[in-house]
Amino acid sequence: MELYSEIILDYFKNPVNKGIITEPSGTCTEHNPLCGDKIRVDLVLDKKGNVSEAKFSGEGCAISQAATSMLTEKLIGKTPAQIKKIDNEEIYKMLNIPISPGRVKCALLGLVTAKKAAILASPRKPAKK
């Protein structure tokens, strides 16, 4: 199985949900000190407390960028409690490539960041008139 599968390379070269949300309900930035990766995840919760928008930004290798991009798609519609429950296996399954021990942190950096952003998120209050 190829590490740099077409899907991974496609998400890396044309990332989905890449960008910044100016007024997020929750945001978090995490570093991977080993390789210098830095990922920020911004979430918007709707009135019911479900994620209505998720974006990521920062720098990283193809694996961490693609994994985070794919993950942001999965976050839509989930509650923070559901996001907290996403386990590592789910990420490996989503990526569908062989993750060696050295690349575990790359694969999971987005998930760690998204979970922290979810914990910090509070439902968006209706805009004041």
Place this chain on the structure above:
Amino acid sequence: MFDPKKLKKDFPIFSRKINDKSLVYLDNASTSQKPKSVINALTNYYETFNSNTHRGIHTMSEEATAAYEDTREHVMKFINANLPKEIIFTRNTTEAINLVAYSWGEENIKSGDEIIVSAIEHHSNLVPWQELCRRKNATLKIIPIKTDLTLDLAAYEKLLSKKTKLVSITAMSNVLGYMPDLNKIIKSAHKVGSLVLVDGAQSVAHMKADVKKLDCDFLAFSSHKMLGPTGVGVLYGKFEILSNMNPFMFGGDMVKSVEQHKAYWNDLPWKFEAGTPNIADVIAFDAALTYLDKIGLENIHKYDQQLLKYAVGKFSKYEKDGVSLILPKSDTSSILSFSIKGIHPHDIAQIFNDEGVAIRSGYHCSQPLIEHLNLSSTARMSFYFYNTEADIDRAEIALKRTLKIFKS
């Protein structure tokens, strides 16, 4: 006769395949490979005279003690020190530097004093001094790096003053391969009465370290980057300075006599070697030094230049594809760091590994330098005498494949 292809045969690891391809090892700045003679020395110790040093009367203990102390004498000759007692065995370069920070630093650094390091230091020659300065309310000053990636020695001269108590500087950057002008740096430091510690972790494997000629006060280096086993470091210190330093690790072996409430320190160098030392690895380190003596460090230094030139020639062809070489203007050796626009160094190293080529990627334990270069991390090839131009050709194949995967 210096013949890298022939020398490579002394290293059993090169029969190894990585991803069905013969191993090309270009991560020598992290650690070197080990020749059969070093591996044999380890086995020989464990199989024929394994016992503790400086304790027993029995034959094997005497043999182990003699072999351990033989290595000390060999190290002394290797770096041209005056006395065996100027050689202290530690775990690694980091521990050797920490020994100076805790022992000499605790007693000699006072509030308001200054310590100088450079902008290209490995974390191991930066963090111990940050911490010492914090404990003592002293100031850490940094020799800046110029845009041509060499150190600004004019700025260094201005940093020096009566307040300077220590200059701690690398002899070879593990990211840039750059070798600062130590003669000049040490002379200027001594003029203001400062001591100088040289971090030789990279350099001692590649060029002759002569502590008498350099006149450095301390030199720290590691066995594992110069063919020897892991777990052995060396601190050289001038006799007068080491004599006046107190131990910072206490226990067995470092004492002459112990009363219930007080102890008396052993002589140099043992007062700094508390507990059972790394006997097997120190003994095998001797075999590494013998191997290096046989090849000659002058030959290694010359060959380093040849390999680096060849690699620069090959890799600079790809500048149009976004490949940037991180290469100081002058005084470089054995290391070539590079980056590729739009491709993370982890991905570069991964594809190189697919091709059987081992390189390093990341911060290289030099985060301030990498950030100063405005990079999030870099890829690094580092050479040793058993590498050949054919190895660099293999790296070029890996580079082409990386570009193909990510740029097409």
